[in-house]
Amino acid sequence: MEFDLAQHPHRRFNQLTGEWLLVSPHRSLRPWQGQQEKPEADTRPPYDPGCYLCPGNERAGGIQNPPYTGTFVFENDFAALQPEVPEGTLDKQGLLRAEAESGRCRVICFSPRHDLTLPEMALADIRGVIDVWEAEYLRLGVDPHINYVQIFENKGTMMGCSNPHPHGQIWAQRTVPGEPAKETVQQLAYFEQHGRTLLTDYLEVELQEQKRIVFENAHFVVLVPFWAVWPFETLLLPRRAVASIEQLDDAEKDAFAEALQQLTIRYDNLFQMSFPYSAGLHQRPTDGLPHHEWHLHMHFYPPLLRSATVRKFMVGYEMLGDPQRDITPEWAAEKLRGLPTVHYKQAGS
Amino acid sequence: MEFDLAQHPHRRFNQLTGEWLLVSPHRSLRPWQGQQEKPEADTRPPYDPGCYLCPGNERAGGIQNPPYTGTFVFENDFAALQPEVPEGTLDKQGLLRAEAESGRCRVICFSPRHDLTLPEMALADIRGVIDVWEAEYLRLGVDPHINYVQIFENKGTMMGCSNPHPHGQIWAQRTVPGEPAKETVQQLAYFEQHGRTLLTDYLEVELQEQKRIVFENAHFVVLVPFWAVWPFETLLLPRRAVASIEQLDDAEKDAFAEALQQLTIRYDNLFQMSFPYSAGLHQRPTDGLPHHEWHLHMHFYPPLLRSATVRKFMVGYEMLGDPQRDITPEWAAEKLRGLPTVHYKQAGS
Ligand SMILES: O=P(O)(O)O[C@H]1O[C@H](CO)[C@@H](O)[C@H](O)[C@H]1O
Ligand SMILES: O=P(O)(O)O[C@H]1O[C@H](CO)[C@@H](O)[C@H](O)[C@H]1O
Numbered sequence: 001m002e003f004d005l006a007q008h009p010h011r012r013f014n015q016l017t018g019e020w021l022l023v024s025p026h027r028s029l030r031p032w033q034g035q036q037e038k039p040e041a042d043t044r045p046p047y048d049p050g051c052y053l054c055p056g057n058e059r060a061g062g063i064q065n066p067p068y069t070g071t072f073v074f075e076n077d078f079a080a081l082q083p084e085v086p087e088g089t090l091d092k093q094g095l096l097r098a099e100a101e102s103g104r105c106r107v108i109c110f111s112p113r114h115d116l117t118l119p120e121m122a123l124a125d126i127r128g129v130i131d132v133w134e135a136e137y138l139r140l141g142v143d144p145h146i147n148y149v150q151i152f153e154n155k156g157t158m159m160g161c162s163n164p165h166p167h168g169q170i171w172a173q174r175t176v177p178g179e180p181a182k183e184t185v186q187q188l189a190y191f192e193q194h195g196r197t198l199l200t201d202y203l204e205v206e207l208q209e210q211k212r213i214v215f216e217n218a219h220f221v222v223l224v225p226f227w228a229v230w231p232f233e234t235l236l237l238p239r240r241a242v243a244s245i246e247q248l249d250d251a252e253k254d255a256f257a258e259a260l261q262q263l264t265i266r267y268d269n270l271f272q273m274s275f276p277y278s279a280g281l282h283q284r285p286t287d288g289l290p291h292h293e294w295h296l297h298m299h300f301y302p303p304l305l306r307s308a309t310v311r312k313f314m315v316g317y318e319m320l321g322d323p324q325r326d327i328t329p330e331w332a333a334e335k336l337r338g339l340p341t342v343h344y345k346q347a348g349s
Numbered sequence: 350m351e352f353d354l355a356q357h358p359h360r361r362f363n364q365l366t367g368e369w370l371l372v373s374p375h376r377s378l379r380p381w382q383g384q385q386e387k388p389e390a391d392t393r394p395p396y397d398p399g400c401y402l403c404p405g406n407e408r409a410g411g412i413q414n415p416p417y418t419g420t421f422v423f424e425n426d427f428a429a430l431q432p433e434v435p436e437g438t439l440d441k442q443g444l445l446r447a448e449a450e451s452g453r454c455r456v457i458c459f460s461p462r463h464d465l466t467l468p469e470m471a472l473a474d475i476r477g478v479i480d481v482w483e484a485e486y487l488r489l490g491v492d493p494h495i496n497y498v499q500i501f502e503n504k505g506t507m508m509g510c511s512n513p514h515p516h517g518q519i520w521a522q523r524t525v526p527g528e529p530a531k532e533t534v535q536q537l538a539y540f541e542q543h544g545r546t547l548l549t550d551y552l553e554v555e556l557q558e559q560k561r562i563v564f565e566n567a568h569f570v571v572l573v574p575f576w577a578v579w580p581f582e583t584l585l586l587p588r589r590a591v592a593s594i595e596q597l598d599d600a601e602k603d604a605f606a607e608a609l610q611q612l613t614i615r616y617d618n619l620f621q622m623s624f625p626y627s628a629g630l631h632q633r634p635t636d637g638l639p640h641h642e643w644h645l646h647m648h649f650y651p652p653l654l655r656s657a658t659v660r661k662f663m664v665g666y667e668m669l670g671d672p673q674r675d676i677t678p679e680w681a682a683e684k685l686r687g688l689p690t691v692h693y694k695q696a697g698s
Contacts, residue, residue, distance in 0.1 A: 008435060010434075011448055011524065020524075024430070031409075085358055086352045092554055098575075100358070100359050177371075205442060299668075315627045316501045316503040320499055320526075320627070322528070
């Protein structure tokens with residue numbers, strides 16, 4: 001018998017973090033008797049008078065949203081990071097170590113329409129979201145006290161999202177958090193050795209193999225990374241090695257919008273539901289250095305495994321040992337690739 | 350204003366993994382409008398004819414459980430790891446890397462009683478569970494193909510547990526997974542520098558400060574680690590630096606059982622419910638080396654934050670940046686320390 005990635009338990013190496021995961025392809029057939037998620041009601045009005053993100057409505061502390069018509073960005077009313085924190089560190093025999101952290105948290109409404117999500121928005125409006133990401137990245141990043149800007153979206157109650165109005169968040173802070181810090185180490189080591197970005201060469205291998213490609217256009221590729229942890233995890237990346245979003249040209253930003261639209265439509269079509277995920281951009285720290293090793297990309301981490309109600313639990317072994325998955329990345333990519341490119345809600349009309 | 354861990358956003362350093370987390374104490378007051386968990390029904394019969402873990406019942410594939418009266422261990426019918434896997438590696442330009450992984454997965458029933466959980470079991474029966482952990486660790490560990498034995502429990506549907514019958518799991522494998530590998534690096538560096546285990550010295554600081562101690566007896570201490578990620582995360586550790594479970598003497602194993610009982614009773618009493626968590630032992634890899642740097646300990650990772658129905662979501666920023674918490678470890682420890690030491694179900698009787 002020959003070792004076969006589609007059949008035999010194995011470990012895969014994550015190039016971006018330098019960590020391993022366990023893949024158990026044979027286990028995808030086990031019966032599921034555990035928790036089932038409650039499908040979310042998916043009929044929302046275009047405007048909800050009780051929603052604190054809708055145009056004109058009141059937020060926490062009595063602040064009123066403007067009657068916005070495109071995107072709308074504001075300071076998070078319950079920010080995890082604050083701009084003014086007294087400097088300070090704690091170091092007790094090197095064993096208890098802490099340091100003050102400063103930063104800012106912002107919220108981005110993607111659309112005034114309460115009933116939409118990215119896959120249901122017009123291409124031009126998705127492009128509008130990308131333009132706000134760029135503007136915020138630049139605006140926050142110039143502050144010398146902000147060395148990393150994390151742009152992300154939690155979609156669906158399953159991902160801790162407390163309001164279905166289409167929106168994302170930005171947490172920008174003094175230090176570079178662990179995940180992008182690991183990615184910097186890995187990308188820098190590769191760049192110093194090869195003179196090209198890690199993701200340039202990785203993308204080339206993926207385009208040759210084609211097995212894990214979900215979607216491609218002239219400037220962007222969506223794929224299930226070889227080391228994907230979540231069942232339908234994907235990586236969205238530009239063909240050209242740019243370190244951060246403002247380095248994308250106009251055509252590239254249009255292609256980015258199309259890739260986002262095509263991926264999220266497929267996600268919704270997978271189980272014919274508004275597909276939950278956490279997603280976010282990883283890009284160059286805003287510490288003023290050029291970071292030629294950095295290759296901008298976007299991660300999508302969706303929790304669902306088999307249906308709208310059965311999720312993958314990252315618990316027990318995963319918390320104490322290594323991340324683990326059952327279905328292979330190749331199988332997931334094939335599944336996503338084969339889905340209709342028109343949103344199921346619009347397909348009938 | 351002075352920097353204050355109880356008030357100001359800050360980062361803390363995890364000594365065991367070498368990673369940081371973000372603490373936002375001021376944020377614990379934000380309102381929660383997101384997903385609420387469905388409280389689990391907590392009235393189970395002592396024997397359930399439909400449960401595949403109860404004594405005498407049939408499991409997958411028609412295997413029948415013996416009429417066991419204490420603990421009962423068997424090979425997982427849907428094992429993520431298999432003992433016989435064809436050797437093999439994949440290495441495509443260093444960019445796609447995988448290797449075959451072999452191992453075994455076992456299930457441990459803690460009790461024949463379908464309606465019990467650890468905190469409701471008699472002390473002698475909890476000690477029985479510890480003895481099985483030891484026996485399995487030794488039995489699996491002598492196999493030269495098994496270099497790490499991960500013992501753990503997923504409790505509650507919220508933690509992906511698919512059967513409420515009290516049970517845990519063991520995944521034992523050829524390689525050392527990421528979490529214990531990181532802990533080896535950190536503990537080894539400390540041991541080489543100081544000639545004592547990292548956790549010996551850490552425990553000394555904690556015992557001086559007392560702020561994060563939940564429970565202590567002659568041989569074991571339960572505390573909320575300074576770097577805890579989950580709201581009510583705890584660390585259970587022996588005062589004496591032993592590398593693995595078979596090095597505990599009889600009195601220490603009794604003390605371990607009491608610590609387990611006292612901690613899990615407090616957990617159940619916190620929200621007056623059967624408290625969900627993933628928990629597991631971290632100990633010396635079974636690679637035949639003495640690993641004097643290793644200090645056996647047990648982690649408890651419970652998901653709940655504010656009540657039986659509001660959990661902490663590790664999503665978005667946490668997946669893409671760093672783990673984040675709102676309530677401080679000191680606050681959580683004080684809360685747990687103050688809870689009654691008799692299980693709420695037994696308190697009335
Ligand atoms: O083996 P079980 O209990 O069916 O499954 C549970 O525990 C495993 C090990 O932590 C996880 O991989 C699964 O996602 C979880 O649902
Ligand atoms: O800020 P929100 O949407 O209220 O909260 C959500 O996203 C945050 C950032 O990923 C997480 O820390 C919270 O646990 C989650 O519930």
